[in-house]
Amino acid sequence: MQSLTTHSNFRRSILVLASLVFIASLGAFSAQEKTRPMIAVIPKGTTHEFWKTVHAGALKGASESGVDILWKGPAREDDRDDQIKVVESSVSRKVQGIVIAPLDEQALVPSLKEAATAKIPVVVFDSGIKWDGRSSFVATDNRRGGMLAAEELGRILAGKGKVVMMRYVEGSASTTLREDGFLSTMKEKFPTIQIVSSDQYGGATVDSAYRVAENLLNRFADLDGLYAPNESTTYACMKALTDLKRGDKVHLVGFDASEKLVAGLRAGSIDALVVQNPFRMGELAVTTMAKVIRGESVPKDVDTGCTLVTRTNIDEPAIRTVLEPPIAQWLKK
Amino acid sequence: MSTPNSLSGWARWNSTFKRLLGPSAALCVVILFFSLVAPESFCTTQNARTLSAQSVVVVLGAIGMTFVVVGGGIDLSIGSVIALSSVASALVVRAGFSSVTAALIGCAVGLMVGCVNGFLVASARLPAFIATLGTMGIARGVAKWLANQSTIYPPEDWTSSLMAKNPDPVWLLLAPGVWITIVIALAFGFVLSRTVFGAWVTSIGSNESAARLCGVPVVRVRWTTYALCGLLAGVAGVLQFHRLSGGDPTTANGKELEVIAAVVIGGAALSGGFGTVGGSIVGAILMASLSNGCNLVDWNSLGRWGVSTEMAQTLSSWFGSSGIPNYVQEILVGVVIVIAALADRRRHR
Numbered sequence: 263m264q265s266l267t268t269h270s271n272f273r274r275s276i277l278v279l280a281s282l283v284f285i286a287s288l289g290a291f292s293a294q295e296k297t298r299p300m301i302a303v304i305p306k307g308t309t310h311e312f313w314k315t316v317h318a319g320a321l322k323g324a325s326e327s328g329v330d331i332l333w334k335g336p337a338r339e340d341d342r343d344d345q346i347k348v349v350e351s352s353v354s355r356k357v358q359g360i361v362i363a364p365l366d367e368q369a370l371v372p373s374l375k376e377a378a379t380a381k382i383p384v385v386v387f388d389s390g391i392k393w394d395g396r397s398s399f400v401a402t403d404n405r406r407g408g409m410l411a412a413e414e415l416g417r418i419l420a421g422k423g424k425v426v427m428m429r430y431v432e433g434s435a436s437t438t439l440r441e442d443g444f445l446s447t448m449k450e451k452f453p454t455i456q457i458v459s460s461d462q463y464g465g466a467t468v469d470s471a472y473r474v475a476e477n478l479l480n481r482f483a484d485l486d487g488l489y490a491p492n493e494s495t496t497y498a499c500m501k502a503l504t505d506l507k508r509g510d511k512v513h514l515v516g517f518d519a520s521e522k523l524v525a526g527l528r529a530g531s532i533d534a535l536v537v538q539n540p541f542r543m544g545e546l547a548v549t550t551m552a553k554v555i556r557g558e559s560v561p562k563d564v565d566t567g568c569t570l571v572t573r574t575n576i577d578e579p580a581i582r583t584v585l586e587p588p589i590a591q592w593l594k595k
Numbered sequence: 596m597s598t599p600n601s602l603s604g605w606a607r608w609n610s611t612f613k614r615l616l617g618p619s620a621a622l623c624v625v626i627l628f629f630s631l632v633a634p635e636s637f638c639t640t641q642n643a644r645t646l647s648a649q650s651v652v653v654v655l656g657a658i659g660m661t662f663v664v665v666g667g668g669i670d671l672s673i674g675s676v677i678a679l680s681s682v683a684s685a686l687v688v689r690a691g692f693s694s695v696t697a698a699l700i701g702c703a704v705g706l707m708v709g710c711v712n713g714f715l716v717a718s719a720r721l722p723a724f725i726a727t728l729g730t731m732g733i734a735r736g737v738a739k740w741l742a743n744q745s746t747i748y749p750p751e752d753w754t755s756s757l758m759a760k761n762p763d764p765v766w767l768l769l770a771p772g773v774w775i776t777i778v779i780a781l782a783f784g785f786v787l788s789r790t791v792f793g794a795w796v797t798s799i800g801s802n803e804s805a806a807r808l809c810g811v812p813v814v815r816v817r818w819t820t821y822a823l824c825g826l827l828a829g830v831a832g833v834l835q836f837h838r839l840s841g842g843d844p845t846t847a848n849g850k851e852l853e854v855i856a857a858v859v860i861g862g863a864a865l866s867g868g869f870g871t872v873g874g875s876i877v878g879a880i881l882m883a884s885l886s887n888g889c890n891l892v893d894w895n896s897l898g899r900w901g902v903s904t905e906m907a908q909t910l911s912s913w914f915g916s917s918g919i920p921n922y923v924q925e926i927l928v929g930v931v932i933v934i935a936a937l938a939d940r941r942r943h944r
Contacts, residue, residue, distance in 0.1 A: 308921065334890060337921045342839055343846060347649055350760075351890035354642040356635065368748050369839040376760065380641075433745055 680832025685842025709825015
């Protein structure tokens with residue numbers, strides 16, 4: 263008898279729940295008006311300093327162009343499948359535009375195509391994608407960044423000496439461009455500078471890059487210049503130079519900024535850093551999307567710019583805003 | 596613990612219903628909640644398609660895991676097997692074979708790892724936790740090795756249709772991969788609850804020595820549970836490959852924990868002897884709905900339910916305007932797991 267009661271209780275509760283769900287779904291179809299367009303901004307992750315800076319810039323861009331943004335990264339940092347889920351839910355939400363830094367140049371294509379089918383424009387930023395349906399690509403011109411570094415190192419060495427270029431990892435598109443840009447400018451503008459090594463990969467971790475840097479410095483005892491294409495390799499080179507006490511002889515030009523690298527620049531261990539502008543990248547990505555929504559034409563590629571930071575210009579206001587963007591002003595929490 | 600075949604038909608149904616009541620009610624509450632706070636986006640056919648496509652990998656894993664868990668074991672290698680199978684299918688497609696061949700090979704790879712697990716646990720009598728911890732590492736490593744540590748992309752002209760959310764014959768309504776999963780779920784649910792093999796699995800999970808005395812071929816049955824779990828992980832890997840349109844050796848990292856959570860939320864006892872395929876699927880869909888819904892919440896739409904604008908703004912300022920942040924989502928899933936385990940404990944008292 264008791265089991266019968268439980269069973270009917272169960273059926274009753276299912277009925278109640280089902281009817282509640284039905285009522286709720288009725289509500290789903292009542293129209294709602296929105297004044298400002300809603301744009302989904304999807305980074306590769308949310309905890310890194312780089313993405314927080316992009317977030318602050320995106321908020322600035324949103325307030326400038328009168329749109330609202332939804333900042334949503336993949337639940338698991340750097341997980342392609344989770345980023346696809348975020349794109350899908352943005353389509354479900356019927357946002358007016360999707361701004362995305364794709365974790366993968368192919369895996370995200372099908373879900374972005376679905377967004378395009380649903381008439382949601384897509385602006386890609388930071389990293390490229392193998393799909394020409396995007397409205398615009400907003401990113402650092404990495405090749406130009408490498409060229410800036412080569413010009414500075416050539417100037418410091420006055421056009422002569424032996425230089426080593428460390429590479430980052432195989433198949434990393436952005437750093438390969440920074441390496442190519444460096445090499446081509448070196449060859450064109452400073453033919454008397456001898457590039458003694460340009461085929462050693464530092465690897466993804468500081469640890470591996472540090473070992474490669476030590477080996478390179480030991481191999482070339484009369485080295486004059488060193489170039490590293492990203493944050494981890496620059497830090498590894500700086501550390502190896504300091505540890506082997508070669509810092510005053512070898513000039514180091516690096517890429518990206520972090521607290522440690524800026525401190526190294528001030529202390530003289532680093533001669534110059536080429537710095538990207540993630541704040542401006544977030545801002546430009548959102549303002550470009552706002553233009554797309556308003557029906558204005560936008561360029562297929564938008565360069566967010568690289569800046570050369572040296573000991574002499576580090577305290578100029580323009581450089582300060584690149585190194586220390588007004589994050590706190592835009593990210594209230 | 597009672598085995599299903601010792602109960603009459605009605606009592607058996609009733610006991611299953613009671614077990615399913617908790618998880619189903621929880622799922623209804625979650626769906627209801629998101630229907631209220633994200634009315635325009637959660638309750639739509641497009642989102643139903645999306646949600647079903649997002650759930651298949653965990654659902655397939657959970658079906659296989661239910662067999663292993665009911666039989667008193669555990670399989671930690673699922674996530675790695677999904678990655679290995681997706682890499683294997685991608686390599687086969689890239690080598691110029693058809694998608695069907697690739698899918699079969701992906702499934703076969705899963706089955707193979709499942710058989711290795713079965714051998715280690717059932718025949719070599721290693722603790723399941725340790726044995727599958729080992730194969731978890733091995734499968735992940737082999738996947739990275741085969742893929743040369745990067746993602747394997749099939750040729751440009753290859754199109755993935757298995758996980759297309761708007762399938763080509765429109766009458767399919769859901770992605771073909773979702774239909775495959777539904778068929779597998781029905782078949783495996785039938786096997787666990789209606790066949791002698793299912794009863795054997797339950798019996799070795801609830802009391803292995805009694806099962807052996809009754810003549811149950813314990814080693815063979817246990818072997819089969821791991822093999823089935825591996826096979827389903829292989830199927831999940833093939834679908835993951837179609838979803839990502841590439842074989843990614845780092846995919847599904849930590850998926851095994853999500854799968855185990857789905858099985859536990861679905862009312863299965865981790866000590867073995869009880870669990871239903873239906874419950875585990877409800878558990879998997881519950882977790883998928885939580886993460887999907889958290890992305891869709893729009894506090895400002897609460898106005899229609901009589902919530903004041905100030906209240907909506909307060910909620911926005913707490914959680915941000917971008918719905919419910921990821922960390923809240925992780926906390927919620929953790930809370931649901933703890934509640935499910937507590938409910939299980941109460942039933943056993």
